[in-house]
Amino acid sequence: MTCLDPWVLLLLLLLPVLLLNRTTNFYFKICFYCVLCVVFSVVACVVCFLRHGGRTVRNMSIIKRFVRIFKYFYGLQLEMKGAEKLHEDKPCVIISNHQSILDMMGLMEILPRNCIQIAKRELLYTGPVGLIMYLGGVIFINRKRTSTAMSAMEEVGNILVQKNLKVWIYPEGTRNGSYDLLPFKKGAFYLAVQAQVPIIPVVYSSFSSFYQPEKKIFTSGKIKVEVLDPIKTEGMTVDDIPKLLETCHSLMRETFFRISDKLNEKGTNGSTSQPVQ
Numbered sequence: 001m002t003c004l005d006p007w008v009l010l011l012l013l014l015l016p017v018l019l020l021n022r023t024t025n026f027y028f029k030i031c032f033y034c035v036l037c038v039v040f041s042v043v044a045c046v047v048c049f050l051r052h053g054g055r056t057v058r059n060m061s062i063i064k065r066f067v068r069i070f071k072y073f074y075g076l077q078l079e080m081k082g083a084e085k086l087h088e089d090k091p092c093v094i095i096s097n098h099q100s101i102l103d104m105m106g107l108m109e110i111l112p113r114n115c116i117q118i119a120k121r122e123l124l125y126t127g128p129v130g131l132i133m134y135l136g137g138v139i140f141i142n143r144k145r146t147s148t149a150m151s152a153m154e155e156v157g158n159i160l161v162q163k164n165l166k167v168w169i170y171p172e173g174t175r176n177g178s179y180d181l182l183p184f185k186k187g188a189f190y191l192a193v194q195a196q197v198p199i200i201p202v203v204y205s206s207f208s209s210f211y212q213p214e215k216k217i218f219t220s221g222k223i224k225v226e227v228l229d230p231i232k233t234e235g236m237t238v239d240d241i242p243k244l245l246e247t248c249h250s251l252m253r254e255t256f257f258r259i260s261d262k263l264n265e266k267g268t269n270g271s272t273s274q275p276v277q
């Protein structure tokens with residue numbers, strides 16, 4: 001019989017204690033999430049290469065299958081409303097709120113076919129995770145240079161209708177762990193007006209009932225997802241963008257408060273904002 005290294009033995013004995021401690025449990029879950037992302041990305045890259053031979057939005061259906069497994073490790077339940085609105089075979093711009101790196105689980109639950117995503121350029125350099133995003137057709141933008149970000153998004157606008165694509169954008173432009181939505185950036189609205197395609201808002205309930213990084217809380221829980229009705233942009237011009245943005249923001253904000261338990265417009269279930277994870 002092989003003897004276990006005493007350090008390994010000690011770690012194994014301490015593991016239940018560490019997992020019962022809220023802080024270590026929190027960090028364990030976050031680290032495990034990153035490990036899952038990396039390991040599944042490596043496997044998904046191989047499958048994507050074998051199946052489609054390179055970068056294509058069709059790889060997203062493969063990536064989706066991998067990411068959909070994550071929720072079982074975390075005891076997360078997703079409750080959808082109106083998901084069928086995303087599956088109409090027409091181009092559109094989908095906008096949603098962005099709370100954390102955990103969003104990916106909710107995203108992959110309802111991501112429609114032929115839907116490209118916009119992400120910050122830095123994610124391309126996260127090893128296998130960046131590679132799988134690249135293979136999945138994610139468009140990377142440099143947020144520090146508005147002009148290049150705008151032209152990358154304009155290019156998406158040019159092919160949206162032509163190739164019958166959908167595009168998923170986080171108009172807050174960054175992760176937002178506060179108990180409210182941030183003001184929206186304008187790129188998604190320029191894109192929709194330029195391509196004359198509808199905007200479909202998608203709202204995820206606040207994660208704060210099961211995930212509070214500042215208190216090191218990460219338990220099992222439920223995420224409610226509501227897909228709102230499409231908002232037409234036909235006939236709109238750039239002058240209509242501020243009003244369009246305002247309409248989408250207030251509809252989404254209203255929905256966010258309605259579907260998030262114990263949250264109200266004053267912001268709170270005890271604290272105001274917290275760092276993103």
Ligand SMILES: CCCCCCCCCCCCCCC(=O)SCCNC(=O)CCNC(=O)[C@H](O)C(C)(C)COP(=O)(O)OP(=O)(O)OC[C@H]1O[C@@H](n2cnc3c(N)ncnc32)[C@H](O)[C@@H]1OP(=O)(O)O
Pocket residue numbers: 036037038040041044063066067098104117118119120123129132133136138141143146149150153154169170171172173174175184185186187188190191
């Ligand atoms: C198996 C495991 C697998 C794991 C892999 C799974 C893959 C999942 C992928 C998930 C990816 C998720 C990634 C999420 C992110 O990275 S979010 C961050 C990146 N996204 C965004 O930033 C999108 C939203 N941002 C925008 O739309 C911005 O508007 C942007 C285009 C980036 C410009 O930024 P900024 O300058 O900060 O914004 P403003 O909106 O304030 O605009 C400044 C002025 O420019 C004018 N403007 C904007 N766009 C246009 C345009 N297209 N044409 C003309 N003018 C434009 C705007 O009006 C502003 O001017 P004024 O102030 O109005 O004068």
Ligand SMILES: CCCCCCCC/C=C\CCCCCCCC(=O)OC[C@@H](O)COP(=O)(O)O
Pocket residue numbers: 033034035037038098100101102103104120123125126127129173174175176276
């Ligand atoms: C060779 C380098 C290796 C680096 C390895 C890094 C491994 C990283 C592993 C897992 C990370 C999981 C990332 C999942 C993708 C989630 C997308 C996301 O949520 O990005 C955040 C972005 O929307 C906004 O960023 P900011 O809030 O503005 O900041």
